[in-house]
Amino acid sequence: MSFELPALPYAKNALEPYISEKTLDFHYGKHHNAYVTNLNNLVPGTEFENADLETIVKKAEGGIFNNGAQVWNHTFYFFQFSATPVTEPTGALKAAIDASFGSFDAFKEAFSKAAATLFGSGWAWLVKDAAGKLSIVQTSNAACPLRDGLTPLMTCDVWEHAYYLDKQNLRPKYIEDFFKVLDWKVVESRF
Template sequence: MPFSLPELPFNPETLSPWASAETFFYHHGKHHAAYVNKLNAAIEGSDLMNQPLEEIIAKTRNNQPGIFNHAAQHFNHDVFWRSLSTELQKLSADFEAKLAYNFGSLTAFRDEFTQKAAGLFGSGWIWLVQLSDGKLAIHQYSNAETPAGTDVRGLLPLDVWEHAYYIDHRNDRGKFIDGFWEHINWRAVEERLTL
């Protein structure tokens, strides 16, 4: 069964000025759509065609970069869209305590995430992840890399490819990162945790 482009779980006009409807038109409607279409074309007629997305990512990570890149980017974007909110949300007390336990404080978590997002050279993703031992960490992933298909569970991604922010912020990645904190769907992030 072919993969499909997920609908955005929000009205794309409601996250402006952080991300405009024009940005979503290109980012979701062109970039993400192209990853899905190229993934479907690449796996058509193969034994990967009926595999779950994370299985495809795991099987192609080291030997089929064309398929891997499109599958990973589909996964990364899908989780990214579902991690966004049109309204500022508060973290639950339990999740805030978990972040404080792992990073020292909520502020320290935010500072480390922001620093890693700003410091990633070139294109890629920043993820809050849950390690196999249950601890939380922040990982930088270059290009299409992803925690999917590994023993690391992705909780919260931020896309720092230029196409994510260039229309609205030009080369000011820092402004894009700062605005991200006002648009996180913390409930969706918490639901990804394994307790």
């Protein structure tokens, strides 16, 4: 199976001024694309040659896992944004957030703290467990909650390449702007 860089569902300048076209050129066009290329170079002749990304994320090790998970994580990340986002959850997802965190504002505060305090490179995630309970998890490097049997609903990429061109070392400002382009309609569809 050959993997491809999926086309973005919006123009590269559509998320400005919160995420710049220049950042998308590098983050999506170079970093994400490099993971796709690396994965395509690693899987031929292995047990994962005909596997889908989810199988690779759940079962592979080493370079195949690292690149496969980064392809999955980045695709998941880029596809949750919109130039015209629904900026708050509604319905069953809002009720689940309120039940798990007390309120949407309390959730945003907890999620932002998880993203801001993750040491080094990685991801902050809103996930659902098998019982439907929501929680926030941090993962380092290429790690993905799929591997732990959790269902990811949204993620914030806190590798420096996600924000450094726009925000330099101001990760909290990036996280604040992240919520301005996050489309809760997409998150609800994953719920």
